Amino acid sequence: MISVDTSERLIETTRDLLWERGYVGTSPKAIQQRSGIGQGSMYHHFDGKPDLALAAITRTAEELRAQAEAELTGPGTAVERVAAYLRREREVLRGCPVGRLTQDPDVMADPTLRGPVQETFAWIRSRITDVLNEGRERGEVDAVLDPVATAATVVAVLQGGYVLARAAGSVEPFTQAIDGVLGLLTPRA
Amino acid sequence: MISVDTSERLIETTRDLLWERGYVGTSPKAIQQRSGIGQGSMYHHFDGKPDLALAAITRTAEELRAQAEAELTGPGTAVERVAAYLRREREVLRGCPVGRLTQDPDVMADPTLRGPVQETFAWIRSRITDVLNEGRERGEVDAVLDPVATAATVVAVLQGGYVLARAAGSVEPFTQAIDGVLGLLTPRA
């Protein structure tokens, strides 16, 4: 049994706290207490809160992208792959760990922290645009639809679905929003 | 020239700060400094931060609802009224002043503060469902679509559009997401 590396534990704890409380709402002290790692260790491994947050945000963004890539590259028609992405199992009531950072003033004000957030959303919109374009060529998606706009809609429904679910305290509106956009995407006679 | 009432100014300043920085990121001191009102006055008029925040959130929720009601009650087909609502002029990069509160852990943890947020989203989803149902009866909306799910999608696109815009630092993806969902809603031959 090798004990988990200290830096590693700090990063994972920070990821959790950023997800739960955001950057503004997460103090170094809270990270130390939840991780069980002392002040001295934390400041030995990281320069401070922004440095640790950058490590956490970067990892969260990478995981999110890898997961999305897997679903969008899978088998099936364009609409089926988008559906696989949207319907993947999620911790809906916790919200999106990357999307929530867009509401964090101190993250958005710092170009370094903001970078991964910006890139993640630029990437996913572009990736879904590609899927829709393929689908259009294959006749799986109505040719009247603009792939760029439709891709933005798909990503927005996901992000907005989280908002509705948290407001309601229930997964239901999230599921409805996803069902709704897939209903709209499905080609009709 | 009658000077603006002190409570009034405190509420308006708090509304601004909640919009900009959220509840967790807004201190009583910041409210006092921005409003130019002293500590003693603030605590004379309000019990404390939660009390003042409740007044601010309640007013923001009421305004948002009144605005939406006006657009959704206007003339035109169901899709036109939904378009009027979605395309209303907005300060997109500031985000939604109610939706952003769903990311605030201390707001969501307090039933009193959370109430107006929950009610606002329940109301708007229900109101748009009604519009879509009317549209369906009049043949303005494809009968194959589920009005409840489609209404959730419409609201989610708006909320998610804000997220995309803030992530990108640009209104463009917001506009694309709105255009995308209206494209999907428009009846096709």
Next chain:
DNA sequence: GTCTATAAATAGATAGAC
């Protein structure tokens, strides 16, 4: 590498004078 001590600034009030 980790621990404890120290510290300036802020958060969120309360108390009492005016």
Next chain:
DNA sequence: GTCTATCTATTTATAGAC
């Protein structure tokens, strides 16, 4: 109603011993 003083806890570290 408004102002200043005071107060406890937290925030975000730095310094130096071990």
